[in-house]
Amino acid sequence: MLLSPATGGNLTLTQRDRRFGYLLTAPGLAVLLVVITFPLFFTVFTSFYDYTLLTPNHDTFIGGENYQEAADEEYLPGSLWVTVKFVLASVVIEFIIGFIVALSLNATDRFKTVYYLILLAPLLINPVVVGLLWRMLLHSELGIVNYAIGLVGIRPVSWLGDPTIAFWTVVLTDIWHQVSFMAILLLAGLAALPREPYEAARMDGASPLRCFFYITLPLMRPVIFVALLLRMIFAIKTFDIVFIMTKGGPGTATDIISYFIYRAAFFGLDIGRASAMAVGLLIIIIVLTALLYRYMRSLN
Amino acid sequence: MRLFIAVAAATMLFASVAKAETIRILMETVPDTRYIQELLPEFEEASGIDVEIEAISYIDMHSKLVPQLISPQGSYDLIVVDFYWVGEFTKAGWLMPLDDLAARDGVNVDVYVPKLMDLVGRVDGVLYMLPFYNYSMALIYRQDLIDDPAEQAAFKEKYGIDLRVPETWDEYWKQVEFFTRDNDGDGERDFYGTVIQGQRGDCISMQWANYLYSQGGRYHDENWEPLLDSPEAIRAMEYYRDAVVNYSPAGSEAYCFDEAFNVMAQGRAYSFVTFNILYAGFEDPESSTVAGKVGITPNPGGGLNGGWGWAIPNSSPNVEAAWTFIKWAENPETAKRRALLGGAPTQAPIFTDPDVMAARPYYPVLGEILAGTQDFPVFTYTTEFVEEVGRELNLAAIGEKPIPEAMADAQAELRALLIKDGKIAE
Amino acid sequence: MVAQLLPHAVLIAFSAAILLPLLWLLRVALTDKTTAYKIPPEWGQASIGNFVEIFTGYPFFNYFINSVTVAIGATVIALPLAAAIAYAFARYNTGGMSLRLVVLSSQMLPPVILVLPLFTLFLKAQLLNSLVGLIAAHLTISLPFLAWLLVAFFDRNIALVEEAARVDGATRLQTFLRITLPVAAPGILAAGLLSFILSWNEFLFALILSGPQTNTLPVGLSSFQTHRGVDISLLSAATICAILPVFVLLPFMRRYLIKGLSLGALK
Numbered sequence: 001m002l003l004s005p006a007t008g009g010n011l012t013l014t015q016r017d018r019r020f021g022y023l024l025t026a027p028g029l030a031v032l033l034v035v036i037t038f039p040l041f042f043t044v045f046t047s048f049y050d051y052t053l054l055t056p057n058h059d060t061f062i063g064g065e066n067y068q069e070a071a072d073e074e075y076l077p078g079s080l081w082v083t084v085k086f087v088l089a090s091v092v093i094e095f096i097i098g099f100i101v102a103l104s105l106n107a108t109d110r111f112k113t114v115y116y117l118i119l120l121a122p123l124l125i126n127p128v129v130v131g132l133l134w135r136m137l138l139h140s141e142l143g144i145v146n147y148a149i150g151l152v153g154i155r156p157v158s159w160l161g162d163p164t165i166a167f168w169t170v171v172l173t174d175i176w177h178q179v180s181f182m183a184i185l186l187l188a189g190l191a192a193l194p195r196e197p198y199e200a201a202r203m204d205g206a207s208p209l210r211c212f213f214y215i216t217l218p219l220m221r222p223v224i225f226v227a228l229l230l231r232m233i234f235a236i237k238t239f240d241i242v243f244i245m246t247k248g249g250p251g252t253a254t255d256i257i258s259y260f261i262y263r264a265a266f267f268g269l270d271i272g273r274a275s276a277m278a279v280g281l282l283i284i285i286i287v288l289t290a291l292l293y294r295y296m297r298s299l300n
Numbered sequence: 301m302r303l304f305i306a307v308a309a310a311t312m313l314f315a316s317v318a319k320a321e322t323i324r325i326l327m328e329t330v331p332d333t334r335y336i337q338e339l340l341p342e343f344e345e346a347s348g349i350d351v352e353i354e355a356i357s358y359i360d361m362h363s364k365l366v367p368q369l370i371s372p373q374g375s376y377d378l379i380v381v382d383f384y385w386v387g388e389f390t391k392a393g394w395l396m397p398l399d400d401l402a403a404r405d406g407v408n409v410d411v412y413v414p415k416l417m418d419l420v421g422r423v424d425g426v427l428y429m430l431p432f433y434n435y436s437m438a439l440i441y442r443q444d445l446i447d448d449p450a451e452q453a454a455f456k457e458k459y460g461i462d463l464r465v466p467e468t469w470d471e472y473w474k475q476v477e478f479f480t481r482d483n484d485g486d487g488e489r490d491f492y493g494t495v496i497q498g499q500r501g502d503c504i505s506m507q508w509a510n511y512l513y514s515q516g517g518r519y520h521d522e523n524w525e526p527l528l529d530s531p532e533a534i535r536a537m538e539y540y541r542d543a544v545v546n547y548s549p550a551g552s553e554a555y556c557f558d559e560a561f562n563v564m565a566q567g568r569a570y571s572f573v574t575f576n577i578l579y580a581g582f583e584d585p586e587s588s589t590v591a592g593k594v595g596i597t598p599n600p601g602g603g604l605n606g607g608w609g610w611a612i613p614n615s616s617p618n619v620e621a622a623w624t625f626i627k628w629a630e631n632p633e634t635a636k637r638r639a640l641l642g643g644a645p646t647q648a649p650i651f652t653d654p655d656v657m658a659a660r661p662y663y664p665v666l667g668e669i670l671a672g673t674q675d676f677p678v679f680t681y682t683t684e685f686v687e688e689v690g691r692e693l694n695l696a697a698i699g700e701k702p703i704p705e706a707m708a709d710a711q712a713e714l715r716a717l718l719i720k721d722g723k724i725a726e
Numbered sequence: 727m728v729a730q731l732l733p734h735a736v737l738i739a740f741s742a743a744i745l746l747p748l749l750w751l752l753r754v755a756l757t758d759k760t761t762a763y764k765i766p767p768e769w770g771q772a773s774i775g776n777f778v779e780i781f782t783g784y785p786f787f788n789y790f791i792n793s794v795t796v797a798i799g800a801t802v803i804a805l806p807l808a809a810a811i812a813y814a815f816a817r818y819n820t821g822g823m824s825l826r827l828v829v830l831s832s833q834m835l836p837p838v839i840l841v842l843p844l845f846t847l848f849l850k851a852q853l854l855n856s857l858v859g860l861i862a863a864h865l866t867i868s869l870p871f872l873a874w875l876l877v878a879f880f881d882r883n884i885a886l887v888e889e890a891a892r893v894d895g896a897t898r899l900q901t902f903l904r905i906t907l908p909v910a911a912p913g914i915l916a917a918g919l920l921s922f923i924l925s926w927n928e929f930l931f932a933l934i935l936s937g938p939q940t941n942t943l944p945v946g947l948s949s950f951q952t953h954r955g956v957d958i959s960l961l962s963a964a965t966i967c968a969i970l971p972v973f974v975l976l977p978f979m980r981r982y983l984i985k986g987l988s989l990g991a992l993k
Binding site for chain 3: 016017018020021022024025027028029031032035036038039040042043097100101103104105107108110111115117118119120121122123124125126127128129132133134136137139141142143144147176180181184185187188189191192208222223225226227229230233236237239240257258261262265266271274275278281282285286289290293
């Protein structure tokens with residue numbers, strides 16, 4: 001029916017392709033329209049109004065005032081900087097470890113299921129519990145980690161009390177929790193690679209390293225791109241681990257943007273201002289995504 | 301898979317079909333919530349009202365409540381409100397005044413401790429809540445160490461005064477210094493005079509309040525003029541920083557009350573300024589190695605008052621049934637039985653009730669602690685204030701900001717919020 | 727030889743880093759809070775009391791079923807819709823880059839901002855406190871996520887096979903269903919698994935849009951943070967009980983997850 005010759009007969013091939021594309025996307029977009037468009041427009045709309053939880057209505061249009069207020073926030077630039085550092089550190093390290101693990105798994109047959117199960121385990125623990133678990137393990141006085149490193153003569157570390165260390169503690173906790181996300185994705189990419197190029201390369205006597213750089217990496221590029229992009233977007237939204245482990249402290253060392261916006265909305269009661277910050281963030285991420293996407297395409 | 305769907309369908313059905321009279325209550329995971337749940341079958345049988353209690357963590361309560369409250373019709377008939385939110389909730393007009401209901405049914409609200417009525421009862425003369433639960437802050441200390449003759453002698457020799465339950469801050473601080481020790485002789489302290497709960501946000505805000513009161517400091521004067529850069533406030537922060545650096549575990553600037561509790565519960569600290577309800581945890585061998593060895597006393601100079609109150613939101617679908625429930629939960633008999641189970645009383649007679657005292661001998665002290673407490677600033681932006689001041693205090697506690705500068709910034713934050721709330725003029 | 731051992735060495739080290747904290751979690755689940763925090767560690771008497779209590783004293787089973795229902799529901803609904811969108815994006819570049827960005831844009835907003843309008847919407851649609859509502863809310867996460875992810879698995883390698891099929895007279899739809907989907911199966915299943923996990927761990931929507939009957943595991947587990955401290959032993963026991971059943975299902979999926987069908991098989 002979709003492709004009945006009667007209606008399709010006088011269309012060109014490209015037109016038919018295009019129509020088929022829209023037909024495929026229609027059901028999904030219809031669902032998205034319902035569940036996403038409204039919140040999205042609500043947020044953009046609200047960011048121009050004096051909408052607080054005390055007066056939750058769109059009676060007072062205030063133009064760009066919320067944006068001005070957000071820009072004047074003394075601690076906002078610091079929070080953005082923490083977010084940038086956090087996203088870069090966690091995504092890059094997760095990518096490197098995740099890729100190594102995925103390559104190893106792809107090259108293994110024995111115990112593969114066992115490894116895969118272990119790999120999956122942290123992902124099944126929700127972030128609130130991950131935060132509480134690591135808070136217990138890293139307790140400066142009663143944590144098993146400080147006890148264990150003490151056995152080999154290392155002095156106890158103030159994992160969450162020292163600003164610099166606390167930042168890396170949060171990053172490492174996130175990596176422990178999320179690195180498998182990257183590994184699973186990359187492994188699926190590796191599993192779907194065609195075998196032929198490798199067979200040809202082996203006949204030519206290419207080294208495994210050459211195979212990796214000249215066959216695996218180029219073929220994996222779409223998967224790598226989307227894995228990095230999606231992990232980046234999720235990392236920007238990281239909330240629970242910080243909320244449970246540090247509340248943005250010590251000082252402002254782990255005060256990432258999602259918690260900053262959360263405070264503006266639910267503690268500051270100012271949904272308008274929080275929406276303005278969220279829209280600002282949205283624009284930044286869209287631009288970043290578009291640039292990454294362009295760059296990705298230019299490689300092909 | 302089919303099983304999942306069947307169970308899911310059953311669950312959804314159950315959720316959407318309300319019984320003849322069912323009330324839904326949103327509560328916090330405090331011990332008293334469990335006691336209420338234990339006694340609940342009696343109420344359900346007597347009243348014919350089914351009660352569904354949803355107990356969630358205190359850190360999630362506010363986010364869960366607010367969307368419910370701003371809607372014309374919420375899912376909850378009855379809620380409990382932390383004192384943090386009293387200003388905000390009443391200003392927004394989310395809570396229903398209870399004066400008429402109380403007068404109609406002759407509910408005597410004079411039985412409540414006045415401090416709690418002021419905190420989580422009346423606002424500007426209107427009854428919005430009935431005090432449900434009290435978590436005022438106090439000093440929890442190691443009674444066995446104070447009673448130890450050897451310690452007494454050594455203390456007397458060092459300071460020239462007796463070692464006893466501290467009554468003044470100066471006395472307490474000497475004890476904090478005295479008991480901080482390096483027992484295994486490795487050059488680092490391993491027994492602590494006090495434990496700090498210094499994590500940014502409400503953990504440090506709540507504990508530091510006690511330090512402020514101990515120095516005779518206040519958050520604001522009678523006209524809401526903020527006083528956070530006063531000499532008393534600065535001195536309070538100096539004590540706090542002193543504790544972080546010298547008398548509390550390294551890393552305690554990131555503890556919240558659970559981490560700090562465990563340090564003391566593992567027998568590694570002499571004292572802990574914290575919520576009085578944690579005392580029961582220290583007395584429980586399942587969570588503490590020092591059961592039977594701890595005492596509780598008012599924080600020298602006064603502790604922070606804290607509590608939760610029952611409130612009926614204006615979005616409540618069933619006001620009458622909710623009110624029937626409050627009347628049951630707060631009638632003196634139920635209140636007493638809750639206290640016997642270990643609950644935190646809010647009605648004055650219960651603290652000194654003979655049966656309660658027989659079961660829980662320290663309850664009169666809890667009454668004393670409550671009587672000596674002071675209030676946190678309660679206004680529309682209390683929650684935001686807790687966060688803002690919590691940031692400045694934490695910056696000072698970790699040494700990233702000089703104390704006078706941090707207190708000046710805290711002062712500016714409080715002033716700005718009070719102006720926003722219309723409490724003071726610009 | 728080295729080439730064979732190296733992956734195992736990597737995987738054993740990695741597994742140890744993941745397992746050690748989890749073994750500690752198991753230990754805590756088998757003891758009380760006092761013993762859990764003893765340093766140097768004391769093992770004490772292992773007891774399954776905490777496991778019993780989470781089933782008898784808490785609606786743990788209910789949380790679990792709710793979580794599984796919502797996570798599977800959202801994934802099963804999102805997967806075909808997203809696969810169709812992704813295929814159109816990958817093969818026909820439908821809507822160009824702007825449509826792709828629109829699809830993903832809601833994912834770029836912090837959930838705390840999205841939850842208020844969703845609450846308002848659900849209140850009007852009477853979807854609050856229902857699993858259907860929660861599934862719909864989780865679609866806002868899984869659908870864009872899957873749509874973007876799957877594009878990567880409908881790449882050029884498959885396009886070549888597709889062309890061959892088209893030459894043989896298959897329609898576009900037939901090609902998509904019979905050629906592309908099977909070849910991309912490992913990617914689709916991995917994506918489905920990750921989408922399940924996103925939904926499984928989602929907290930804020932579940933907190934605000936659900937009620938006592940429809941609370942999911944993250945909300946239920948969070949309530950072990952009480953005003954008297956964290957019930958760490960119960961929390962650990964509950965966490966372990968939440969992970970284990972999923973492991974039972976996994977070996978069945980394994981074949982598809984890590985092997986998939988190679989292109990060669992289809993030629």
